[in-house]
Every structure is written in structure tokens, then in C-alpha cells.
Amino acid sequence: MSKIAGIYWDDTAAAPGISLSVYFSGCHFHCPGCHNPEAQDFNYGHDYDTDIRQEIAQKLKKNGVMRTLCILGGEPLNEENIGDVLNLIGWCKLDYPDLKIYVWTGYTLEELEERDDDDVRAVLRNITFLIDGRYEQDKRDTTLPLRGSSNQRILYMGDYNV
Amino acid sequence: MIFLKVVNVLIVVKSLGSDYMLEVVKRTGKVVPFDRQRIVKAVTKAYQEVYPNDPQILYADKIADAVEDVAQQYDNILTVEEIQDLVEDYLTDYDRLVAKAYIRYRYKRGVMRACSTEFIRSISEKLRATNVQNQNANVDEHSFGGRVGEASDEMMKQYALDYCMSDMAKQNHLNNEIYIHDLSAYAVGMHNCLSIPFDDLLANGFNTRQTDVRPANSINTAFQLVAVIFQLQSLMQFGGVSATHLDWTMVPYVRKSFWKHYVDGVQYLLGLTAEGWEVYKNNSIDSQEYKQYNDKVYKYAMDMTERELQQAVEGMYHNLNTLQSRSGNQLPFTSINYGTCTLPEGRMVTKALLEGSIKGAGKYHKTPIFPCGIFQCMKGVNRAPEDPNYDLFRLALKSTAQRIYPNYANVDWSGNAGYDVNDPKTYFSTMGCRTANGADINAEPGVNPQTKDGRGNICPVTIIMPTLAAEIRESWLNKYGVEVTGEDNAHMVDDFISLLDKKIHEAKDMLIERFNWICSQDASSAKFMYENHTMLGYHPEEGIRSALKHGTIVIGQLGLAETLNILIGKDHTTPEGMELAKRIEALFKKRCAEFKQEYKLNFGVYYTPAENLCYTAMKKFKKKYGEIPNVSDREYFTNSIHVPVWHNISVFDKIDIESQLTGYSSAGCITYVEVPSGVKNNIDALETIVNYAMDKDVPYFAINTPIDNCLDCGYQDEMNDTCPQCGGHNIQHLRRVTGYLTGDYKTAFNWGKQKETEDRTRHIH
Numbered sequence: 001m002s003k004i005a006g007i008y009w010d011d012t013a014a015a016p017g018i019s020l021s022v023y024f025s026g027c028h029f030h031c032p033g034c035h036n037p038e039a040q041d042f043n044y045g046h047d048y049d050t051d052i053r054q055e056i057a058q059k060l061k062k063n064g065v066m067r068t069l070c071i072l073g074g075e076p077l078n079e080e081n082i083g084d085v086l087n088l089i090g091w092c093k094l095d096y097p098d099l100k101i102y103v104w105t106g107y108t109l110e111e112l113e114e115r116d117d118d119d120v121r122a123v124l125r126n127i128t129f130l131i132d133g134r135y136e137q138d139k140r141d142t143t144l145p146l147r148g149s150s151n152q153r154i155l156y157m158g159d160y161n162v
Numbered sequence: 163m164i165f166l167k168v169v170n171v172l173i174v175v176k177s178l179g180s181d182y183m184l185e186v187v188k189r190t191g192k193v194v195p196f197d198r199q200r201i202v203k204a205v206t207k208a209y210q211e212v213y214p215n216d217p218q219i220l221y222a223d224k225i226a227d228a229v230e231d232v233a234q235q236y237d238n239i240l241t242v243e244e245i246q247d248l249v250e251d252y253l254t255d256y257d258r259l260v261a262k263a264y265i266r267y268r269y270k271r272g273v274m275r276a277c278s279t280e281f282i283r284s285i286s287e288k289l290r291a292t293n294v295q296n297q298n299a300n301v302d303e304h305s306f307g308g309r310v311g312e313a314s315d316e317m318m319k320q321y322a323l324d325y326c327m328s329d330m331a332k333q334n335h336l337n338n339e340i341y342i343h344d345l346s347a348y349a350v351g352m353h354n355c356l357s358i359p360f361d362d363l364l365a366n367g368f369n370t371r372q373t374d375v376r377p378a379n380s381i382n383t384a385f386q387l388v389a390v391i392f393q394l395q396s397l398m399q400f401g402g403v404s405a406t407h408l409d410w411t412m413v414p415y416v417r418k419s420f421w422k423h424y425v426d427g428v429q430y431l432l433g434l435t436a437e438g439w440e441v442y443k444n445n446s447i448d449s450q451e452y453k454q455y456n457d458k459v460y461k462y463a464m465d466m467t468e469r470e471l472q473q474a475v476e477g478m479y480h481n482l483n484t485l486q487s488r489s490g491n492q493l494p495f496t497s498i499n500y501g502t503c504t505l506p507e508g509r510m511v512t513k514a515l516l517e518g519s520i521k522g523a524g525k526y527h528k529t530p531i532f533p534c535g536i537f538q539c540m541k542g543v544n545r546a547p548e549d550p551n552y553d554l555f556r557l558a559l560k561s562t563a564q565r566i567y568p569n570y571a572n573v574d575w576s577g578n579a580g581y582d583v584n585d586p587k588t589y590f591s592t593m594g595c596r597t598a599n600g601a602d603i604n605a606e607p608g609v610n611p612q613t614k615d616g617r618g619n620i621c622p623v624t625i626i627m628p629t630l631a632a633e634i635r636e637s638w639l640n641k642y643g644v645e646v647t648g649e650d651n652a653h654m655v656d657d658f659i660s661l662l663d664k665k666i667h668e669a670k671d672m673l674i675e676r677f678n679w680i681c682s683q684d685a686s687s688a689k690f691m692y693e694n695h696t697m698l699g700y701h702p703e704e705g706i707r708s709a710l711k712h713g714t715i716v717i718g719q720l721g722l723a724e725t726l727n728i729l730i731g732k733d734h735t736t737p738e739g740m741e742l743a744k745r746i747e748a749l750f751k752k753r754c755a756e757f758k759q760e761y762k763l764n765f766g767v768y769y770t771p772a773e774n775l776c777y778t779a780m781k782k783f784k785k786k787y788g789e790i791p792n793v794s795d796r797e798y799f800t801n802s803i804h805v806p807v808w809h810n811i812s813v814f815d816k817i818d819i820e821s822q823l824t825g826y827s828s829a830g831c832i833t834y835v836e837v838p839s840g841v842k843n844n845i846d847a848l849e850t851i852v853n854y855a856m857d858k859d860v861p862y863f864a865i866n867t868p869i870d871n872c873l874d875c876g877y878q879d880e881m882n883d884t885c886p887q888c889g890g891h892n893i894q895h896l897r898r899v900t901g902y903l904t905g906d907y908k909t910a911f912n913w914g915k916q917k918e919t920e921d922r923t924r925h926i927h
Contacts, residue, residue, distance in 0.1 A: 012844045021927075
């Protein structure tokens with residue numbers, strides 16, 4: 001079972017508008033200068049379980065404000081977490097078919113596609129934007145929207161159908 | 163210590179000298195020769211009080227002699243008090259009645275002396291700026307002007323308390339129950355604030371003591387006159403000044419400037435005569451006459467007008483941040499409302515105002531402290547992407563993210579019902595701090611009661627609710643000796659409501675008292691105001707009351723959260739707390755509505771800014787009731803009905819809570835939320851938040867975002883004491899005080915407000 005390192009129920013720092021941001025624990029990359037080093041540990045934080053999933057789904061539209069779901073880490077799309085990430089996305093989409101979802105990953109889209117995994121494909125087909133690529137300290141640029149280093153990309157996934 | 167030293171030295175002198183003289187130590191510690199005539203005089207006075215018809219004083223001399231004899235026998239020099247004790251002893255032997263009169267006289271003198279010492283001490287503190295409190299963040303208490311002003315304020319305050327009001331009013335003020343604001347301006351009879359009718363003043367010109375000013379004939383002149391008029395009016399009163407719809411106001415002057423530039427174009431670009439163009443002088447800049455005549459001239463006129471407007475706006479920002487007109491190097495508290503005019507000229511003005519705000523002032527483009535910008539949100543005008551001024555709303559949000567200003571006024575607010583959609587003077591607008599003009603019960607025929615221009619607040623008082631709650635709670639504890647629970651608690655709350663009701667009535671009486679005092683002043687005290695009719699409805703033959711009666715007199719409040727905690731142990735973030743909060747606010751609203759009808763004066767419920775009061779009232783409260791958890795364990799009381807700043811609560815929940823109470827206030831309130839500085843990269847989020855507040859019927863909404871500015875290099879972001887760009891430590895931390903900004907909160911705010919600022923929690927990540 002995956003662990004959740006933390007959640008911002010109301011977040012302005014991740015995506016445009018108001019977001020609900022979920023940080024999955026566990027990452028193999030260990031990029032130097034990592035923004036959330038404590039979340040590299042797969043055992044950090046709380047269990048991802050039905051309760052938390054339901055709370056997330058509920059609070060996505062708390063106060064009647066539709067939030068964007070942001071999924072970050074750690075690394076949400078590694079083999080350990082992908083199942084639960086898909087689970088979360090699936091359940092949330094069920095409640096809000098038009099939900100916007102942003103996912104931050106250290107893999108590149110190409111690396112993910114190479115994995116040839118149904119769960120990965122399902123995630124990629126159901127999200128709005130993918131921000132991909134490792135964090136590279138020497139390419140750090142804090143002026144870039146949504147990204148930490150200039151090698152990272154913002155990929156629109158709304159019409160992704162592979 | 164000094165006193166003892168003097169005494170010791172003198173004792174030595176005494177024991178050495180042979181023909182030594184009897185001496186006494188004065189209260190100041192100074193040693194002076196014993197003067198027996200003082201005893202004679204005092205005893206005579208006491209004697210005459212008891213026996214007014216008997217001129218013969220038989221024993222005054224004898225008592226003086228006796229005291230002198232006894233004093234000679236002491237080794238040390240006696241103090242004045244000790245001498246007086248001796249007089250008392252001897253008098254008691256002769257005549258108990260006279261002794262009593264003497265004691266009374268002595269006591270009275272003592273009280274007077276204590277008063278005047280305290281009074282002189284506080285005056286000298288102000289004069290020498292030895293105890294700077296930053297009561298008003300806009301005043302520099304160290305400056306010459308500030309010291310003179312603050313010192314004379316001390317005198318004016320005392321005078322007002324002693325000679326200008328009833329004992330009821332004075333006692334309420336001194337007992338920390340009902341606070342009289344701007345007490346230093348009470349005695350001269352100034353009023354508080356005003357929304358200036360700029361449309362009229364710019365169109366007609368105005369008179370000053372030394373000259374007269376012609377109507378504005380260009381956008382540049384119009385903007386400079388706005389600054390001048392703000393200055394002049396602010397000297398007529400003790401509070402702020404505002405423009406209620408500046409974009410609309412400026413339309414004719416944009417046109418005049420455009421016309422001038424167009425005619426210049428015709429003359430100098432085309433080499434033609436300007437004759438015949440006079441008739442288009444007031445045309446819209448969009449009119450076909452301009453557009454079709456010549457492209458080049460049209461473009462030239464448009465560019466020149468925009469450039470002139472931009473410079474005019476910049477000039478106004480600079481003027482309002484530099485022309486210190488009141489003592490203490492104060493800038494006038496200026497606010498400008500704008501954003502609803504969809505005419506091309508009005509849109510141009512709003513755009514220029516916002517761009518000027520974003521650009522900032524000075525070499526390092528610092529955030530302008532004044533004017534307080536207020537963007538007027540209006541459905542169908544600027545709220546949604548399809549609205550004509552939506553682009554300006556987005557620009558406003560961008561400015562807010564970087565500069566804290568503008569704040570947001572809600573033109574659709576239910577409390578401003580009855581306004582005229584065709585008359586922007588009636589749109590909801592506000593003073594930056596939050597003070598607003600509700601419907602005028604004295605509106606003249608043909609004038610919409612929601613007209614804001616020419617009206618303002620005349621005077622406010624604030625009920626310090628925690629004091630009342632603590633009084634009630636203490637009386638219950640004394641009566642029963644145990645904590646009040648269950649059914650009893652409900653009765654205790656009822657007792658509080660009764661006391662509050664009594665105090666609301668007393669507040670009303672205090673306001674009427676002051677209103678009448680203000681009305682009794684002569685129009686010559688504020689010539690600029692009355693000669694130029696900056697205050698609506700002045701009829702000289704009826705006196706100044708004819709104008710003042712259009713203003714508001716308001717009952718404010720402080721510390722709802724603490725009050726609820728005293729009474730029921732929880733605040734209005736809980737359902738029970740909210741229920742009681744609504745009961746309290748409903749009482750305020752009901753009474754003010756009744757007073758308004760009964761006295762035909764514009765009573766209103768006011769959610770007081772209490773910039774200094776939040777701290778001073780708490781200091782007094784603590785002295786009396788000590789530290790009570792969640793009530794007086796901090797340095798300040800929570801502002802009006804606000805959720806305490808230290809509460810961990812989301813933006814939306816905070817708005818949900820406060821918006822349930824803002825509707826009870828007709829005389830002004832503000833709701834703000836704390837957001838991180840990073841929101842400047844997320845204007846969509848700000849838009850969601852502001853729209854959320856507007857949809858919840860919040861009348862006046864503001865975003866607090868930290869602005870830290872390096873004064874060495876101009877770098878601006880959130881930072882502690884070191885600039886990440888240049889490493890400098892000269893950092894200015896800008897924060898909102900009440901509705902306005904000021905300088906660095908760490909130096910310009912009073913202690914309580916500094917603590918409050920540091921306790922503020924983010925309401926969103």
C-alpha cells in the first residue's frame with residue numbers, strides 16, 4: 001500500500017486556480033536538490049486507504065469550489081505507487097468526470113510509455129497535464145511555471161490516447 | 163536615591179551649623195526653608211470652610227508654632243507630607259470639624275497633583291518622543307510635527323473628557339467599555355471622513371483661502387487637482403478622504419485632453435487650421451468624427467492621451483505619497499474606488515491606475531502606501547470572462563498579488579440595495595479602512611439615498627464587548643462562587659445581552675452628544691468644506707447641521723471572538739458560537755435601525771478598524787481581569803467580527819464564517835484572507851477567491867499577501883532579514899494594518915498590532 005507524505009487541501013502553489021495536492025511517498029531518483037527529500041522514503045507518511053480516498057474525493061469540491069487534483073511526490077508513477085495513483089484518479093473521475101488532474105513525475109513520458117504497463121497508460125489517458133523529467137539542479141529555474149528545472153516539460157494529456 | 167543623598171548631606175550641614183534654619187523636603191525632593199505661613203494659610207482655609215461667617219482664626223498661628231517646634235526636634239528634615247500629618251494631629255485636638263475640612267482639602271489637592279503630574283508626564287513623553295507607541299501607523303511620532311501634534315493631542319483629549327461631554331460618556335470611555343475615537347479632535351468639533359464629490363469640484367473649480375482654482379481642462383490637471391482636493395479636505399477633518407468612482411469622474415477630462423491632442427495633430431501633422439473642431443470638444447474618443455477624419459491624427463491623439471494619462475496617474479501616486487499635510491508627517495488617508503466604467507475613457511483610466519499601482523513608486527518601484535485602491539466588482543461589468551471590463555478585473559488581481567492593492571468592493575452587495583445602476587455615485591464604494599456610507603435617511607428629494615459623494619462618517623464609538631462580558635462573568639462568579647454551566651450559562655448570556663443593550667443605548671447617547679457638539683461649530687472652521695460644498699446638502703441659512711445630517715454616526719464593536727469565549731467558551735467558528743454571534747449582531751442592527759428612525763440620523767453598525775484600540779483596550783483589560791486563555795493571553799483583541807488571526811482555517815471557510823455576519827453592518831466592514839506571496843504566479847486562484855467572497859455577499863474584501871522589499875536593491879519577494887539578491891539587510895516588510903498599508907510593520911505598527919501581524923496564519927498554501 002502506498003503512503004501519502006502530505007496533502008494541501010487548498011493549494012495555490014501547484015497548478016493554476018485552486019488545487020487539492022496529494023504527495024505520494026517514495027522515490028528512487030534521489031535527485032540532488034530535491035524539493036521534498038523526506039518524501040523519498042516509501043514508508044514516510046500515512047497509509048493511502050479508502051478513508052483518505054473518500055476524504056479527497058469529498059474535499060475536491062468543498063465549499064462548492066471545484067479544485068484541480070494535483071498528484072506529486074516522492075514519485076507517484078513508479079511501480080510501487082502507480083496502482084494507488086490510478087485508484088485515486090479513477091474514483092475521483094467517477095465523481096467529477098470533468099476533473100482537471102496534474103501529475104508531476106521524474107520519469108519522462110517516453111520512459112513511461114516504454115514501461116508498457118496498463119496502469120501507466122490508464123493514468124496518462126485520464127489526466128490533463130503531465131509535468132515530466134527529473135529535477136536537474138544545474139538547470140534549476142524558479143521562474144518557469146509549474147517546473148523546477150528547464151529540462152522538465154509541461155505536456156497536455158487531454159487528447160492523449162495511446 | 164537622589165532624594166536620600168540630599169537629605170544626608172543636609173543632615174550633615176544641620177549638625178555642623180550653629181545658627182541653622184528649619185527646612186522641609188518638597189515632593190520633588192528639593193529642600194526649601196520651612197515656611198510657617200503655608201500652615202497658617204491652609205488651616206485658615208479649612209476654618210473658613212466650616213465657619214464661613216467667622217473672620218477670627220484663633221489657633222492657626224498656634225498650630226504653626228507647635229508644628230515648627232516639633233519639627234525642630236527631629237534629626238532629619240521632614241517632608242511636606244510629614245508636616246501635614248503633624249498639622250492634622252494638632253487640628254484634631256482643637257476642632258474635629260476643621261480637621262476634617264483640612265483632610266478633605268489635602269486629599270483634593272493630592273488628586274489634582276496626581277492628575278497634573280500624570281498629565282505633564284504624558285505630554286513631556288510625547289514632546290520628547292521618549293515613549294513612541296505608533297498609535298496610528300501613518301504618524302511619525304519622532305518628527306517635529308509628530309511631537310507637537312501628539313503633545314497637543316494629550317491636552318485636547320483631557321480637555322474633551324473634562325469639559326465637552328457628559329459624565330456618562332467620560333466614564334464609559336475611561337472604564338474601557340465604550341471607546342470614543344479620535345478624542346483629540348473632539349473638543350474642536352471636527353468630523354471624521356468624507357467621500358469627496360469630485361465630479362462637481364473638477365467641473366466647477368473651487369475656492370481656497372488664498373485663491374480660486376478653475377475647472378480642470380485636461381486629464382493631467384484633473385489628476386493633480388484630485389491630489390490637491392484630497393489634501394485640502396483632509397485638513398477639514400480627522401479621518402480619511404475618498405473618491406467613489408474615479409474612472410467615471412475622469413471621463414470628461416480624458417476627452418478634453420484627447421481633443422487637444424487631436425487638434426494639435428490637425429495643425430502640426432496635417433498643417434491645417436484648427437477652426438471648426440471646437441464643436442467636438444466633448445466627443446467620445448471613439449466617435450466617428452475623430453476616427454474617420456484621419457488615421458494618423460487619430461493615432462497621434464490616442465498615443466498622446468495615453469501618455470498624458472499615464473504621467474498624470476504617476477503624478478497623483480507620487481503626490482499622495484509625498485505631500486505630508488498633517489502633523490507627524492502624515493499623508494492624508496486617501497482611497498480611490500474604480501473599475502465599473504465601460505466607456506473607453508473610463509477603461510483607459512482604470513487601466514492606467516492599475517498599471518501605475520503595479521509599476522510602483524520611486525527608484526525601486528516601491529509599493530505605494532497611498533492611495534488605497536479599491537476595485538469595484540460588478541456583475542455583468544467585470545466579473546466574468548464575457549464581461550466588458552473582465553480584462554481590468556484580471557489586471558486588478560495582478561496588482562493585488564504584487565501590491566496588496568486594490569481591495570475589492572462589491573457593487574452587488576445586498577446591503578446597498580436601492581442604488582441606481584445609471585448613477586455611479588450610488589455604487590457601493592468605501593473608505594480604504596472600511597468605513598462606508600449606508601442609505602441616507604435625510605436624503606433630499608430627488609437625491610438617491612445611496613448617494614456616497616459628499617457624505618462620510620461624522621463620528622464613531624466602539625463598544626469593547628469583552629469588557630462587558632467579563633463584567634457579567636465576574637458578577638456571576640462572585641454570586642455563586644463556581645464556574646457557570648448549563649442552564650445558568652444561558653442566563654448569564656441573557657444578562658450579557660441586557661448589559662450590551664444598555665451600552666448600545668448609551669453609545670447612541672454619546673454619539674448624539676458628540677454630533678450636536680460638532681454641529682455647534684461655526685462654518686468658518688472648515689471654510690474649504692462649506693464654501694465648496696464638498697459636504698452634501700449644506701444650506702448656509704440652516705447651519706452646518708444641514709450637511710452633517712447626511713453623514714453617518716456609528717456604533718462600532720471590538721473583540722466578538724473573545725466575547726464569545728468568555729461567555730460560552732467557544733467562538734463563532736462553532737455552530738453555538740455563531741448562533742450567539744448572530745444574536746449579538748442582530749441586536750446591534752435592530753437598535754441602530756430604530757435609532758435611525760427615531761432620531762432621523764444615520765446610525766449604523768460599524769465593524770471598527772480599531773488599529774490602536776485593539777492593543778490599548780487589551781492592556782486595560784488585562785490589568786483588570788488578568789490573562790484568560792483565548793481571551794486575554796495575547797497582546798490584542800480580535801478585530802470586530804473577524805475569525806481570530808491565529809485560527810487555522812481555510813480561505814473559503816473563513817469567508818463562509820465572516821460573510822454570515824458582515825450583512826449586519828451598514829457602516830463598514832472588511833473581510834480579509836492571508837495568502838502566500840507565490841499567488842502572484844496564480845491569478846486564477848486569486849480570481850476564484852475574490853469571486854467566492856463576492857458571491858457570498860461580502861461587501862468589502864481584501865487579500866493580504868506579504869510584501870518584503872529590499873531597500874538596497876529593490877528586490878521584492880517574501881523574505882526574512884536578508885535579501886536573496888544582494889545580501890542586504892535593509893528590508894521593508896509591508897503588511898496591511900486595518901484596511902490601509904503603512905511602512906514596515908516592525909517599526910510603524912503599535913506593539914499589539916505587531917504581535918497580531920506575527921500571529922496571522924495563512925489561509926491557503
